[in-house]
Amino acid sequence: MIFIIAGVSGAGKTTIGKLLSEKLELPFYDADDFHPPENVAKMASGIPLKDEDRESWLQTLSNNITNWNSANGAVLACSALKEKYREKLQGNPKQAITWILLNSEYEVILNRLSSRKGHYFKPSLLQSQFEALEIPSYGLYIDINKSEDQIIEEIMNKLEHPKSKIGLLGLGVMGKSLTLNLASKEFKVSVYNRHVDRLEVDIAKNFAEANKKDYNFPWFDELKDFVDSLEKPRNILLMVNAGKTVDVVIKDLLPLLDIGDLIIDGGNSHYKDTRRREQDLKEKGLLFMGMGVSGGEEGALKGPSIMPGGSHESYKRVGGIFEKIAAKDPGGKPCCIHVGPDGAGHFVKMLHNGIEYGEMQLIAEIYHYLRFSIGIGPKEIASLFKRWNLEMKSYLLEISADILETKEGDEFLIDKILDAAKQKGTGGWSTNAALELGVPFDTITAAVLARNISAKKEERQKAMDLYNMSSTKEDRIDNFNSSELFSAYKTVSIINHAIGFDLLSEASREYDWDLNLSEIARIWTNGCIIRSAFMEDLIWIFKEQPGENILIHPKIVTYIKSTKNTLTKITSEALVSGIPVPVLSAGANCLLGYISGQTSANMIQAQRDYFGAHTYERTDKPRGEFFHTQWKSAN
Numbered sequence: 214m215i216f217i218i219a220g221v222s223g224a225g226k227t228t229i230g231k232l233l234s235e236k237l238e239l240p241f242y243d244a245d246d247f248h249p250p251e252n253v254a255k256m257a258s259g260i261p262l263k264d265e266d267r268e269s270w271l272q273t274l275s276n277n278i279t280n281w282n283s284a285n286g287a288v289l290a291c292s293a294l295k296e297k298y299r300e301k302l303q304g305n306p307k308q309a310i311t312w313i314l315l316n317s318e319y320e321v322i323l324n325r326l327s328s329r330k331g332h333y334f335k336p337s338l339l340q341s342q343f344e345a346l347e348i349p350s351y352g353l354y355i356d357i358n359k360s361e362d363q364i365i366e367e368i369m370n371k372l373e374h375p376k377s378k379i380g381l382l383g384l385g386v387m388g389k390s391l392t393l394n395l396a397s398k399e400f401k402v403s404v405y406n407r408h409v410d411r412l413e414v415d416i417a418k419n420f421a422e423a424n425k426k427d428y429n430f431p432w433f434d435e436l437k438d439f440v441d442s443l444e445k446p447r448n449i450l451l452m453v454n455a456g457k458t459v460d461v462v463i464k465d466l467l468p469l470l471d472i473g474d475l476i477i478d479g480g481n482s483h484y485k486d487t488r489r490r491e492q493d494l495k496e497k498g499l500l501f502m503g504m505g506v507s508g509g510e511e512g513a514l515k516g517p518s519i520m521p522g523g524s525h526e527s528y529k530r531v532g533g534i535f536e537k538i539a540a541k542d543p544g545g546k547p548c549c550i551h552v553g554p555d556g557a558g559h560f561v562k563m564l565h566n567g568i569e570y571g572e573m574q575l576i577a578e579i580y581h582y583l584r585f586s587i588g589i590g591p592k593e594i595a596s597l598f599k600r601w602n603l604e605m606k607s608y609l610l611e612i613s614a615d616i617l618e619t620k621e622g623d624e625f626l627i628d629k630i631l632d633a634a635k636q637k638g639t640g641g642w643s644t645n646a647a648l649e650l651g652v653p654f655d656t657i658t659a660a661v662l663a664r665n666i667s668a669k670k671e672e673r674q675k676a677m678d679l680y681n682m683s684s685t686k687e688d689r690i691d692n693f694n695s696s697e698l699f700s701a702y703k704t705v706s707i708i709n710h711a712i713g714f715d716l717l718s719e720a721s722r723e724y725d726w727d728l729n730l731s732e733i734a735r736i737w738t739n740g741c742i743i744r745s746a747f748m749e750d751l752i753w754i755f756k757e758q759p760g761e762n763i764l765i766h767p768k769i770v771t772y773i774k775s776t777k778n779t780l781t782k783i784t785s786e787a788l789v790s791g792i793p794v795p796v797l798s799a800g801a802n803c804l805l806g807y808i809s810g811q812t813s814a815n816m817i818q819a820q821r822d823y824f825g826a827h828t829y830e831r832t833d834k835p836r837g838e839f840f841h842t843q844w845k846s847a848n
C-alpha cells in the first residue's frame with residue numbers, strides 16, 4: 214500500500230510523511246527529490262511550474278509507486294494538487310493508494326511558510342497553489358491546524374477506524390437510490406433514518422441488511438452516532454421532504470456539528486428557504502448547500518442530473534462526489550455543475566420542475582385531444598408518440614407512450630387512474646417567481662392551474678351535467694393530420710422551454726448568480742426528467758446567443774414561422790370540439806403576444822390613467838416620458 218501525503222507547500226507533507234513512515238514502518242520518499250533540475254531551478258526563482266514541466270516528474274513518480282507497491286509499500290510526500298496529477302500517479306493498472314490531504318485555511322499555511330527557513334519555496338506561490346488545489350472527494354482530509362502528534366494520531370485513527378465520507382439522512386425513495394449510487398462509486402456512506410415508535414422502525418438497519426451482500430453501510434437511528442461516524446469536516450446529505458422537515462432536521466443536527474461541517478439539502482426546497490438557511494448556518498460557522506437533484510428513483514440510482522448551489526468552498530469540498538455519481542452528457546461530461554451561489558441550485562431545480570409541469574400537461578392535453586376529439590385508442594396514441602420521439606428524444610414523451618400501453622387485465626390502466634393531479638409546489642413556486650420578476654410564464658402557469666382545476670373532481674362532474682357537456686368520443690380520424698399536431702406540440706414545447714430559461718436569465722440578473730444557461734441545458738441533457746434532443750440544441754443556442762430569448766434565435770424563428778398557424782388551428786379545433794387545452798392555448802397566446810409589435814396594452818394604459826392618473830408613455834414621444842390626460846374634460 215502506498216500512502217501519499219498531499220497538499221500545498223507549507224502544509225507539512227515532509228514532516229508528517231516522515232513521522233507516518235516511522236509509525237507504519239515503511240520507507241519515506243519526498244516527491245520534490247524526483248524533480249528534474251530545471252524544475253528545481255524554476256521553483257527556486259519563484260516561477261510556478263506549468264503542467265508540461267510536471268509531465269516527466271509525475272511519470273517518474275508513477276513508475277516508482279508501482280515498484281514500491283510490489284515491495285512492501287511506502288509513504289510519499291507529494292503536492293498532487295489536481296485530479297489529473299493524482300490520476301497520473303495512480304498509474305495503469307491502478308495502484309493501491311491511500312490519499313491523505315493535509316490542508317487548512319490559507320492564513321494558517323501562510324504563517325507556517327513565513328516562519329520556514331532554508332527552503333526554496335517562496336510564500337508568494339502559495340496563492341496560486343490554493344487556486345490550483347482540487348480537494349479530492351476520496352481519501353483522508355486532515356486539518357493541520359494542530360500539533361504534529363495530533364495530526365499523526367488523527368491519521369492513524371482514521372486509517373484504523375475508517376469513517377464515512379458522507380452521511381445520508383432520510384432513506385425514502387431518493388435517499389435509498391442515492392446511497393446505492395454513492396456506494397457503487399466507492400464512497401463510504403453512513404445512513405440514518407428517524408425512528409418513530411411503531412411507525413418508522415429499523416428503516417436504516419433494514420436498508421443496510423438488504424444490501425449487505427454488496428455494501429457495508431454503517432446504519433443509525435441515533436443522530437449523534439450517525440454524526441460521529443462521519444469523517445471531519447462532515448458532509449451530511451439530507452434527502453427529506455421540503456419545508457418544515459428540513460428546518461427540524463437542521464435544528465436537531467446543530468448541537469452535534471462542528472465548525473466547518475457541511476449540510477447539503479438535496480430535496481426540492483424553496484430557494485428562498487435555502488438562502489435563509491445558508492445565511493443562518495454561516496453565522497454558526499457551518500456550510501450549507503441547496504442542491505437540486507432530478508431523475509426520480511431510477512435516475513438517483515443510475516445517475517441523476519445534479520444542480521448544486523451554495524459557496525465555492527462547499528462545492529470544492531463535495532463537488533467531486535456529486536460529479537462522480539451524476540449522469541453523463543452525450544460528450545461524457547458529468548451532468549453536475551456548481552450552478553451558482555446561495556439559492557441558485559434550488560432555483561434552477563425549481564425551474565426544471567416548472568418546465569416539467571409544462572411538458573407533462575402538454576403531452577397530457579395532446580393525448581386527451583387525440584383520444585376524445587379525434588377518436589384514437591391508447592395503443593395507437595402510444596405508437597404515434599413513439600414515432601414523434603424518434604425526433605424529440607423526450608423522456609416524458611417516452612414514458613407517456615409506455616403508460617398508454619400498460620394494461621390491467623383487459624383494460625388500459627390509464628382509464629382507471631383518477632383525473633385529479635397532485636402537486637408538491639415547485640410548479641407554483643416557479644409561477645410566483647415569474648410574477649415577482651415580471652416575466653411571461655404562460656405555459657407553466659397554465660399547467661399549474663390545469664392541475665388545480667383537475668383537483669376539483671366532484672365539482673367538475675356536477676358542472677359537466679349542468680352544462681350538458683358530452684364526454685363521448687367523436688370520430689374525426691379521417692380528417693386527422695398527425696404531422697400538424699406534431700408541429701403544434703413541438704412549437705409549444707419550444708415556447709415552454711423559452712419561458713423557463715427566460716426566467717432563469719432574469720433571476721440570474723436579479724440575484725447576481727451569473728447562471729450559465731448553456732451549461733444548465735447541458736446538465737439537463739441526461740439523468741433528469743426533462744431530458745430531450747431539444748436540450749442538446751439549447752447548449753449551442755445559448756452559446757451562440759448568451760442571455761437571449763431562444764425565440765429570437767434564427768433557426769427557431771424559421772421553424773416557428775412555419776408552424777405558428779398550425780398551432781393556432783389545432784388549438785382552436787380542440788377548443789371548438791370541447792377539449793380544454795390550457796397549455797396549447799397558453800403557448801399560442803404567449804407566442805402571438807411575443808411576436809406582436811402592437812398589443813392591446815395601450816388600452817390598459819389608458820384605462821389605468823383614466824381611473825387612477827397612473828400616466829402613460831406616448832407613441833409620438835421618447836420612452837421614459839410620462840403623460841396624463843384629464844379624460845373627462847378631453848371628451
Ligand SMILES: NC(=O)C1=CN([C@@H]2O[C@H](COP(=O)(O)OP(=O)(O)OC[C@H]3O[C@@H](n4cnc5c(N)ncnc54)[C@H](OP(=O)(O)O)[C@@H]3O)[C@@H](O)[C@H]2O)C=CC1
Pocket residue numbers: 382383384385386387388406407408413416452453454455458461462479480481482506507508509510637
Ligand atoms: N421522488 C422523486 O422523484 C424526487 C424527489 N425529490 C425531492 O427529494 C426529497 C425526498 O423525496 P422522496 O425520497 O421522494 O421522499 P420520501 O417521502 O420517499 O422520503 C422522505 C424521507 O424524509 C424522512 N422524513 C420525513 N419527515 C421527517 C422528519 N420530521 N424528520 C426526519 N426525517 C423525516 C422520511 O423518513 P420516514 O421514512 O421515517 O418517514 C424519509 O426518509 C423531497 O424534497 C422531494 O421533493 C427530488 C427529485 C425527485
Ligand SMILES: O=C(CO)[C@H](O)[C@H](O)COP(=O)(O)O
Pocket residue numbers: 481506507508509566569635636637638639640742
Ligand atoms: O423533482 C421531481 C423530478 O425532478 C419530482 O419528482 C416531481 O417534480 C414531483 O413534483 P410534483 O409532485 O409537484 O409533481
